[in-house]
Amino acid sequence: MAAEIVLDASVAAKLFFLEAGSEAARALALSEARLIAPDLLWIEMASIAARRVRIDGLDEARAGRAVSALDEIVAEFQPMAGLAERAFTLSARHGVSAYDAAYLALAEQRKTVVVTADARLVAKARTAGLGAHVRLLEDGDRP
Numbered sequence: 001m002a003a004e005i006v007l008d009a010s011v012a013a014k015l016f017f018l019e020a021g022s023e024a025a026r027a028l029a030l031s032e033a034r035l036i037a038p039d040l041l042w043i044e045m046a047s048i049a050a051r052r053v054r055i056d057g058l059d060e061a062r063a064g065r066a067v068s069a070l071d072e073i074v075a076e077f078q079p080m081a082g083l084a085e086r087a088f089t090l091s092a093r094h095g096v097s098a099y100d101a102a103y104l105a106l107a108e109q110r111k112t113v114v115v116t117a118d119a120r121l122v123a124k125a126r127t128a129g130l131g132a133h134v135r136l137l138e139d140g141d142r143p
Helices: 009-016 022-030 040-056 060-068 084-094 098-110 119-127
Strands: 004-007 034-038 076-078 113-116 134-136
Touching: 004 098, 009 022, 009 040, 009 060, 009 113, 034 040, 034 098, 040 060, 040 098, 084 098, 084 119, 098 113, 098 119, 119 134
Parallel strands: 004 034, 004 113, 034 076, 113 134
Antiparallel strands: none
């Protein structure tokens, strides 16, 4: 079975909207890795897509496809009910948002890494002793 990797919203957005890091995000999606995510990703992508419509003037139908196509990229969505307590603890103790903590909690639970484009999250996770569960997506990065 292919290795599991937790996909966070910052990387998922790069799959659907052309921006720095999009090539590396596509390489990750096309790799042998089995991408998983907390079901929170649906709402985070809806928020990102709506912001692209309001602020960037992106066509609403095109932006909406970024949300509806998530299940073509993500092999498994983990219900938040099984992650919320650990996400709370990580957030309260280490100053990461509860949203980011949900991705870290899933990576920790599944003994894998969350791939993110958020360097601040990586730094906070490392400070919290969770560096083994987080990796920064970089241009040219391959799983």
